[in-house]
Amino acid sequence: MSLIQLTIKGISYSQTQSGAYALVLSEMEGTKTLPIIIGAFEAQSIAIALEKEIRPPRPLTHDLFKTFSDRFSITIKQVIIHKLVDGVFFSSLTCEREGVEEIIDTRTSDAIALAVRFKAPIYTYENILDKAGIYLKADEELTIEEDLESDEIHVQLEEEPSRKSDLSHLSLKDLHTQLNDAVANENYEIAAKIRDEISKRS
Missing domain, CATH: 3.10.690.10 (Bifunctional nuclease domain)
Incomplete structure (x- = not known):
């Protein structure tokens, strides 16, 4: 085969x-x-x-x-x-x-x-x-x-609704800060959401 x-x-x-x-x-x-x-x-x-x-x-x-x-x-x-x-x-x-x-x-x-x-x-x-x-x-x-x-x-495992809804209102600098925090805290599902929001604006 x-x-x-x-x-x-x-x-x-x-x-x-x-x-x-x-x-x-x-x-x-x-x-x-x-x-x-x-x-x-x-x-x-x-x-x-x-x-x-x-x-x-x-x-x-x-x-x-x-x-x-x-x-x-x-x-x-x-x-x-x-x-x-x-x-x-x-x-x-x-x-x-x-x-x-x-x-x-x-x-x-x-x-x-x-x-x-x-x-x-x-x-x-x-x-x-x-x-x-x-x-x-x-x-x-x-x-x-x-x-x-x-x-x-x-x-996505468990999502924090407030984090998701607030992403569109954050600046790129704030998004990068939150991305680093999410990775440091091993919240990878949230990090992926933030990464997607950053990609949309690139």
Whole structure:
């Protein structure tokens, strides 16, 4: 079976499962997407790894794994989503140390969070994409991209309504101050909202 390389298209709040998020992967060359339901913590971890402006003051679990691996010269060469059973995806990490490769089973959400940090390619098999992938027409793809632009990094756990409603009235200087405070206090969902408000004004 041939492997197909995937890329992260975005993260959005799941419309089907409360408190969950949809990680949307898409073919590097093709029109299929692969939606995977993941938990809030994993969504937050992936979103933070994709972000350039948000840096947690303390390492998240996946950051710790990356630091540990770097310290002991372990690299992740690739991630493969290799099985789909009853709607659950199974994945593996191909790791390498001193020329020796090892394959480790992992949850798909953890595998993606680590792949982003290691800049490792993500693959799946053609039969899995055929079974679970969604074909997109050009107009549908445009609509999804527009939806994901507004939702993809909104890893919202608990939101402070006053902070959200006040953002549009704050100056850029105040927004940057609040962004730094939110990151320092590890309020990443609020930090993402503030970051989005800053991006709108850029």
